[in-house]
Amino acid sequence: MVRIAIIAIFSIFIIAKPTHVWAGDFVEDQSSGAATSGESGDSTFDPFSDYSEFEEGSEEEADINFFHNGRFFSIGLLGGYESFTDTLGEIYSPSFQFGLFLEYFFDLKLAMQIAYITANHSLNIDSGSSTPFTGSVQINHFEFDLKYYLNTQNVTRGLAALNPYLIVGASSYTRKTNINGAGGEVDDSAFGAQAGGGIEIPLMHNSAFFGIQATYNYIAFPGEGQPITVTNNGVTQPLGLIPEGNALSLMGILGMSF
Secondary structure, three states: OHHHHHHHHHHHHHHHHHHHHHHHHHHHHHHHHHHHHHHHHHHHHOOOOOOOHHHHHHHHHHHHHHHHHOOOEEEEEEEEEEEEOHHHHHHEOOEEEEEEEEEEEOOOOEEEEEEEEEEEEEEEEOOOOOOOEEEEEEEEEEEEEEEEEOOOOOOOHHHHOOOOEEEEEEEEEEEEEEEOOOOOEEEEEEEEEEEEEEEEEEEOOOOEEEEEEEEEEEEOOOOOOOOOEEEEOOEEEEOOOOOOOOEEEEEEEEEEEO
8 A cells, every 4th residue: 555655646746747847838938928029019119210211211312323423513605596576576686695504403303503695686677767777786684593304214215315304494684775876875674584495415424415495585674565766866756666575595505514
């Protein structure tokens, strides 16, 4: 009986010990799993996480792209053809115009441009008499423009190289009118606005470019809507014309980029 009792106690001890070990292992596994889950949860649902790092990365990429492929500023020459509409187109002959420009780039698509342009037009007013009035008109103006370069990523490679853009801006004009035999010069000034578009073709590994630009220029000249008069020897003579019209411009551009 004693031997049977000893064997029974020993058997119970062997069976109970592994059960205790397994329970401990299970507790440890549960606690480690909870810790892992807690760490994962903290990483996923942390309210203090900085989600702006992706935006900062895209902005940094755009800056790098601009520094490598963009232009900081451009300078160059303008030259082309200017004509007028309506009544001014009848009395001002089309003429050559030329000037200078300076362009500053905010990024790859947006730029600001300042330009000075001058033109000298012949004046011919047919008043119905045997001798028309002739003379010259010099028109100078400063332009302040914004240029937006269109996205060409989804067009063919040949068209993408043309770098098309839209341009809009404001201008300050001065006009000097001389009529032969009138004995004097008439000076006036006006404000205007322009809008149009153009293309730029890169040259010399993008360090230079040639462009073509067309614009419609609205000019609020003083005296519009009032008949033209000429004063000669104290006598004022109406010419029967009302000066109205705006300018059309087509220019070639040659610039250097930096």
